[in-house]
Amino acid sequence: MPPSAGSQVSRVPAQRTPPEELAPPAVTPAPRQPRRRLRTVLTVVAGVVAALCLTGGVVGYFVYDRATTPDRSAPTIVVDSYLRAYLVERNDVRASLFSCEGVAEFETLRRLRDDLAAREERFGTTMWVSWEQFQVNRVDDNAEVRVDLTFAAEVDGIRQSDRQSWTFTTRLNEDWRVCSAAAG
Incomplete structure (x- = not known):
């Protein structure tokens, strides 16, 4: 209801919030980053396999070339x-x-x-x-x-x-x- 003209509005003094309520809310841990350990391991394994395949291909080429080239050394x-x-x-x-x-x-x-x-x-x-x-x-x-x-x-x-x-x-x-x- 609106206050009437002759009535006085009573005002309540502002209350201070007790210090416990001013404390920041309890800290919740940040969401954990997904572990990248598996991804790192897989990347390293893939790199090693690729290097072995490349090395095997080069060695295979030279072995094949040497085996199929006729000997004309003497x-x-x-x-x-x-x-x-x-x-x-x-x-x-x-x-x-x-x-x-x-x-x-x-x-x-x-x-x-x-x-x-x-x-x-x-x-x-x-x-x-x-x-x-x-x-x-x-x-x-x-x-x-x-x-x-x-x-x-x-x-x-x-x-x-x-x-x-x-x-x-x-x-x-x-x-x-x-x-x-x-x-x-």
Whole structure:
């Protein structure tokens, strides 16, 4: 009700709040931050796994490269590998890995291989080719490799063989390659 004109409003003096009530409210602990320990551990583990995978990939590449690159470190190794590829496996692509590019002279050796194939067909047998006694004469980046080739077959129960001396010329550029072959 509104105060009437003649009435007096009684005023209550302001009361002071007792000191206990002025104290700040009790402190509640701040919400805890989620623990980041698990995230840190997972990040470290992922980093280590990535580093191991990268290292394994690099090592794997070099091991694969070394295992698949033909050995052309010496004239005798190149001649041996060339003979195996050309005469035994009869693989021209593999043999080309051991021969000089563009300057190779192998006509005589090609005729020998064709003759061996013709004899196999004519006599219904298999010709075995082997070699031994490498003799190397090296002058700077060139080397002549003399080797005795042995051709053997069994025809009508009789083992037959023939031995021929061959000279292979090799050249060192980045690695050794066979550049020519000649009988005698």
